[in-house]
Amino acid sequence: MSDDTNRPVREIRDVWITPDEAPEWMRHATDEGAQTMRWDESQQRLVEQTGVRVEDDYVLDDEIPEDERMIINMGPQHPSTHGVLRLQIELEGEIVRRVKPIIGYLHTGMEKTGETLTYMQGGTNVTRMDYLSPFFNELVFSLAVEKLLAVEIPPRAQAIRVLMTELNRATSHLVSLATQGMDVGALSMMLYGFRERELILAFFEKTTGLRMNHNYIRPGGVAADLPDGWEDDIEEILQKTPVGLADYEDLLKANPIWEGRTRGVGVISPEECFAYGITGPPLRATGVDLDLRKSQPYSGIDQYEFDVAVGSHGDVYDRYRIRVQEILQSLRIVQQVADQMPSGDYRTDDHKVTPPPRKRIDESMEALIHHFKLFTEGFKVPEGEVYTAVESPRGELGCYLVSDGSAKPYRMHIRAPSFANLQGLPIMMADSLVADSVATIASVDPVMGDVDR
Amino acid sequence: MAEEPTSETEEAAEAAGMRSLPDHPVLAGLLEPFADVEWQPSGDQDTAIVPKDQLRDFARAAREAGFEMLVDVTAVDYLRRRRVRFEVVAGLLSLEHNVRLRLRVPVDEDDSTVPSLVPVYSGANFFERETFDMFGIIFEGHPDLTRILLPDDWAGHPLRKDFATGAVPVQFKSSPQVT
The missing domain is CATH 1.10.645.10 (Cytochrome-c3 Hydrogenase, chain B)
Known part of the structure; x- marks a missing residue:
């Protein structure tokens, strides 16, 4: 695992998986300090806010072996992302499980x-x-x-x-x-x-x-x-x-x-x-x-x-x-x-x-x-x-x-x-x-x- | 034009030690329990100046009072113009009452942290990341406070007034040397 190639992977793990669940190599501290968002926390927040139970994100109930999940980057050069939008998509087969939009490629201040x-x-x-x-x-x-x-x-x-x-x-x-x-x-x-x-x-x-x-x-x-x-x-x-x-x-x-x-x-x-x-x-x-x-x-x-x-x-x-x-x-x-x-x-x-x-x-x-x-x-x-x-x-x-x-x-x-x-x-x-x-x-x-x- | 001259009744109320409250019943009801929140009538939009330790409670109350949507979060850097350097500005919109409310939160330079609004309005996520990126204001309790528009290894926060512009080489992240 070289340092740079796995950086996006580790970033997305930082956000979606709790630190205790993630193996050591996945943990990647950002400059501002790693933050995590737990599935149940974000659910709780939405319930509190909207008064209804809404599907915010997806976490599988049953254990899926690591090698069945794949993270792909869509963009920033993908023609159907309407410009330079980059999406980190976590796939399970053909199904999109999690998405993180990454932006800023066109930032000109x-x-x-x-x-x-x-x-x-x-x-x-x-x-x-x-x-x-x-x-x-x-x-x-x-x-x-x-x-x-x-x-x-x-x-x-x-x-x-x-x-x-x-x-x-x-x-x-x-x-x-x-x-x-x-x-x-x-x-x-x-x-x-x-x-x-x-x-x-x-x-x-x-x-x-x-x-x-x-x-x-x-x-x-x-x-x-x-x-x-x-x-x-x-x-x-x-x-x-x-x-x-x-x-x-x-x-x-x-x-x-x-x-x-x-x-x-x-x-x-x-x-x-x-x-x-x-x-x-x-x-x-x-x-x-x-x-x-x-x-x-x-x-x-x-x-x-x-x-x-x-x-x-x-x-x-x-x-x-x-x-x-x-x-x-x-x-x-x-x-x-x-x-x-x-x-x-x-x-x-x-x-x-x-x-x-x-x-x-x-x-x-x-x-x-x-x-x-x-x-x-x-x-x-x-x-x-x-x-x-x-x-x-x-x-x-x-x-x-x-x-x-x-x-x-x-x-x-x-x-x-x-x-x-x-x-x-x-x-x-x-x-x-x-x-x-x-x-x-x-x-x-x-x-x-x-x-x- | 920004500061409307206060009317006589308001002056009288202030003299009597009373807080002036907005005419709009929803806004008045929202502001009433918060003694430390200052209300500023402006020709443009109703503005509440909220101390940062009360920000989250106030936002929660605002959401219950009918402000369903957090429209915008940004900041202004009043370097050497005001005693408190930064001001975080948030815009709320109520569809139900068709009212807008602006929250202004003074933030000191030495302690540039603000409670995040993400627990109350999930939509604050990107806006707070942008404000952090541009001003270096830390939003406490934000789930993923990382740079959003600038590269991860960018030095400084460009929308601060003391960020040097011009004659600064453009920073590229690990760009290959082209010969």
């Missing part, structure tokens, strides 16, 4: 970077976190800054924000459906999902200049007005996307293979979701209708009509159904926004926060000063702390911001929905087949940029 960027530049940083739904990152950051600044956002800017974020929800869910389809063997889904997404991304590119990482929603409003002829683009999206979705329904909805692979797989209960802070489609699939767009609305999204999709079984199939329905509901909101788009400014006219119009710089000294100050030192934000949350395609995306009164955040923390939802994987995957684990990972839809930040 964005929260630290956020402390060195001004509030104006901050958007470019946060937009790279959850790269499948960048508008939500920008929105939650902007909302936090605006709450500290107490600036009023014009109605047109709010409507544009809702329009872009809801289209973004559709693109994000389309990728989720596409990759989930591919993971489970429906390869055509990969092509179809990206086909419909492309249409919307083309509109994003036209509006913001970029397909991803837009930095379009900024504190004070949005970066630019919608392009000429945007109504026609939206019209095209609204017409073509449901047609594409109907294709998916033909392909998947009543497909016996798809149902066999997803129904009753990766089940989680609402109590477990609460205990582990799981939000978004995995929570709604259990029948809880928590949607921040309804319960704590932002950017005036409460003035549009839409339904919250909920499931009942909490399995992979229900999560898939919820995503399909959410795309349709998002398009319904987009239709309403397009119909009622208010006229007026696309950003606040407080030129301490947003740059003055280009024309004014030529004729007004004050505008020139504002412009210069904004782009050299940024704007100052009053002292205080704030937490804002939006319903991202993956769940509750939050931004905790502490300002010390300067032009840069003192502390910028993003509450990432994928990060919390990953905690549910060991519960969803325990006692299922290895093949099902792929379907389960895809149904949680983790974005590693969001997890690792």
Whole structure:
């Protein structure tokens, strides 16, 4: 047993087996001191917390010889782990007994970077976190800054924000459906999902200049007005996307293979979701209708009509159904926004926060000063702390911001929905087949940029 | 904008030696038995400043009062700005009452330990590991307090304000020498 090759094995033993049970060579003290979690302790904790007996982890009652258990590493380069997620899976034959997610391979210290960027530049940083739904990152950051600044956002800017974020929800869910389809063997889904997404991304590119990482929603409003002829683009999206979705329904909805692979797989209960802070489609699939767009609305999204999709079984199939329905509901909101788009400014006219119009710089000294100050030192934000949350395609995306009164955040923390939802994987995957684990990972839809930040 | 000016009634209550309690009945009921927990009205979100020895009891009471979900745990390093250097910040959400509550726990630099919330909310696991990773705050009673985002052999805790940035060679774990 050489030291390094068995390190992961010993780490997982540390966590799952009590020190007295483990032979000496398995014990591996981490730098911070080895800790153990006993099966009965974790059960007791869950019972205490939820009031019901839930299956948290799995320990065999009867003795299994050591050589019948195998620990394999899935990822970080496995194509179906959606990036660089690594799972240590303890197998007994074909059955997954225990799972430990290991993350951090995409960690780039964005929260630290956020402390060195001004509030104006901050958007470019946060937009790279959850790269499948960048508008939500920008929105939650902007909302936090605006709450500290107490600036009023014009109605047109709010409507544009809702329009872009809801289209973004559709693109994000389309990728989720596409990759989930591919993971489970429906390869055509990969092509179809990206086909419909492309249409919307083309509109994003036209509006913001970029397909991803837009930095379009900024504190004070949005970066630019919608392009000429945007109504026609939206019209095209609204017409073509449901047609594409109907294709998916033909392909998947009543497909016996798809149902066999997803129904009753990766089940989680609402109590477990609460205990582990799981939000978004995995929570709604259990029948809880928590949607921040309804319960704590932002950017005036409460003035549009839409339904919250909920499931009942909490399995992979229900999560898939919820995503399909959410795309349709998002398009319904987009239709309403397009119909009622208010006229007026696309950003606040407080030129301490947003740059003055280009024309004014030529004729007004004050505008020139504002412009210069904004782009050299940024704007100052009053002292205080704030937490804002939006319903991202993956769940509750939050931004905790502490300002010390300067032009840069003192502390910028993003509450990432994928990060919390990953905690549910060991519960969803325990006692299922290895093949099902792929379907389960895809149904949680983790974005590693969001997890690792 | 963060600190709302206290209204006259609150000032009067303070003068009479009484603690100001939130208007929301659920929050008021939760805070009432905890005399040492300070409640701070903020324009943004109700905040309770909890001494760390009462944190677990308070969290347990909060869960019973309807705060089903622990949304977030993080920390802030107020190096040389406050007497007590760290502050652990936790966010609670009640679906039942649609209320959010923020817990702030001051943590001294010399004794940077906090009772873990994992026995109350299992979901605190990853968040506390991240906070430990980034700030070096020890969560007592955590089942697996190891680094989560950074490599195991990383030196220091990067989100501390005194962590040197720039011109530091990137630390890679046992990377092979490429010639």
